[in-house]
Amino acid sequence: EIVMTQSPATLSVSPGARATLSCRASQRVSSNLAWYQQKAGQAPRLLIYGASTRATGVPARFSGSGSGTEFTLTISSLQSEDVAVYYCQQYNDWPPLTFGGGTKVEIK
Amino acid sequence: QLQLQESGPGLVKPSETLSLTCFVSSGSINNEGFFWGWVRQPPGKGLEWIASIHSVGGTYYNPSLMGRVTISIDTSKNQFSLKLWSVTAADTAVYYCARSKVVNIYFDYWGPGSLVTVSS
Numbered sequence: 001e002i003v004m005t006q007s008p009a010t011l012s013v014s015p016g017a018r019a020t021l022s023c024r025a026s027q028r029v030s031s032n033l034a035w036y037q038q039k040a041g042q043a044p045r046l047l048i049y050g051a052s053t054r055a056t057g058v059p060a061r062f063s064g065s066g067s068g069t070e071f072t073l074t075i076s077s078l079q080s081e082d083v084a085v086y087y088c089q090q091y092n093d094w095p096p097l098t099f100g101g102g103t104k105v106e107i108k
Numbered sequence: 109q110l111q112l113q114e115s116g117p118g119l120v121k122p123s124e125t126l127s128l129t130c131f132v133s134s135g136s137i138n139n140e141g142f143f144w145g146w147v148r149q150p151p152g153k154g155l156e157w158i159a160s161i162h163s164v165g166g167t168y169y170n171p172s173l174m175g176r177v178t179i180s181i182d183t184s185k186n187q188f189s190l191k192l193w194s195v196t197a198a199d200t201a202v203y204y205c206a207r208s209k210v211v212n213i214y215f216d217y218w219g220p221g222s223l224v225t226v227s228s
Contacts, residue, residue, distance in 0.1 A: 001171070034214035036155075043204055043218040044147075044155065055216065087155055091213040096170040097157040 002027050002090050006100035012108040019075040021103045023088035028068045032092035035064055035073045038102075039084045047086075048073065075105070083107055110135040112205050114222035120199075121228050126192040130205030130219055138163045138183040143208045145215070146179065146190045148201040156201075160208065161188055195226045 003026040013019045023033065031051040036044035046055040048064035051071055061076045075082055088100040116128035130144070137144060145160035159169045159179040167179055173192070181188040192199060202223050206215035 032212065036215075043221050044215070045218070046214060046216050049212065049214045049216075089155075089214060091208075094213060095157075095168045096172070097160075097213060099155040099157070101154045 001096055002029060002093055002098050004088055004090055004098050004100035006086075006088060006103050008103060009101070010104045010106065012106050013075075013078045014108045015080065016077050017108075019078050019082070019105055021073040021075075021086055021105070023066075023071040023073070023100050025069045025071075025090055027093070029090040029092035031067045032090060033064075033066070033071050034089045034091065035062075036087045036089065037082075037084045038087065044087060078105070078107070080107060110207065110217045112207065112217055112219035114203060114205050114219045116203075116222055116224065118223060118225060120195055120224060120226050122196055122226055123194055126195050126199060126224055126226070127189065128203055128205075128222060128224070129187050129189045132186045132188075132207075137181065137186045137188065140164065141210055143168075143210055143213060144181065144188045145206050145208060147204045147206055147215070147218075148199075149204070149221075150198075150201045158190065158192075158203075160213070162210065197226050200224065200226045 005024045007022045033051045035048040038044040052064045085102045111133045113131045143160040146158040161179045178191045202221040204221045205219040207217040
C-alpha cells in the first residue's frame with residue numbers, strides 16, 4: 001500500500017499571501033496524484049489531477065506541481081473562501097487508492 | 109450536471125449490516141468510461157477509499173475491509189450500493205459515493221455524504 005503523508009497538519013496564512021502544501025508518497029506514483037478541497041460540512045471537491053492540471057472551474061490561484069514522490073499544492077494569494085482541509089490522493093498503484101491525512105488551511 | 113445522492117439508515121447497531129445506495133441523476137451509470145465508488149470519513153478524520161465498481165461488473169476493494177464489504181451496481185435503476193457487514197463503532201463515518209474515470213482514478217463528482225452511526 002502506498003502511504004501518503006501531508007505536511008504541515010495546519011497552515012496559518014495571511015489573506016493575500018501564498019500557501020504551500022506538501023504531499024509525499026512512500027513510493028513513486030509518477031504524476032498520478034490528485035488534490036481535493038474539503039470545506040466544513042461539505043463533500044471533497046476535486047481541485048487538481050495529474051499532479052498539475054486544474055479541474056473545471058478551479059481558480060487559477062490554485063496550482064499543483066511535482067512528480068514521483070514529492071508534490072506541492074500552491075495557493076498563490078489566499079482568499080477567505082479557501083479556508084478548508086486539503087487532501088492529496090494517489091491513483092498510480094491500486095487497490096487501494098490512498099489519501100493523505102490532510103492539511104488544514106486557516107486565515108492568520 | 110451529474111448528481112449523486114446517498115441514501116440509507118443513519119443508525120446501525122453493532123454487529124449488524126450497513127447498507128447504502130447511491131442514486132445517480134443527470135447522467136448514465138452505464139458508461140464504460142467510469143468507476144463508481146465509496147469513500148468514508150470518520151468524524152474529524154481523513155478520507156478512506158472503500159471500494160469501486162465498473163458498470164460491466166469489475167469490482168475493487170480496499171484490502172483493509174476485504175471480506176466485510178460488497179459493492180454492487182444496478183444499471184436499470186442507475187444506482188449502486190454498498191454493504192458492510194459486522195459493523196463496529198469504528199465504522200461510524202460519513203459515507204460518500206463518488207465517480208472516477210477508469211483510466212485515471214481520481215474522483216470528479218461526489219455525493220453530499222451520509223452520516224452512519226454505529227451504536228446500540
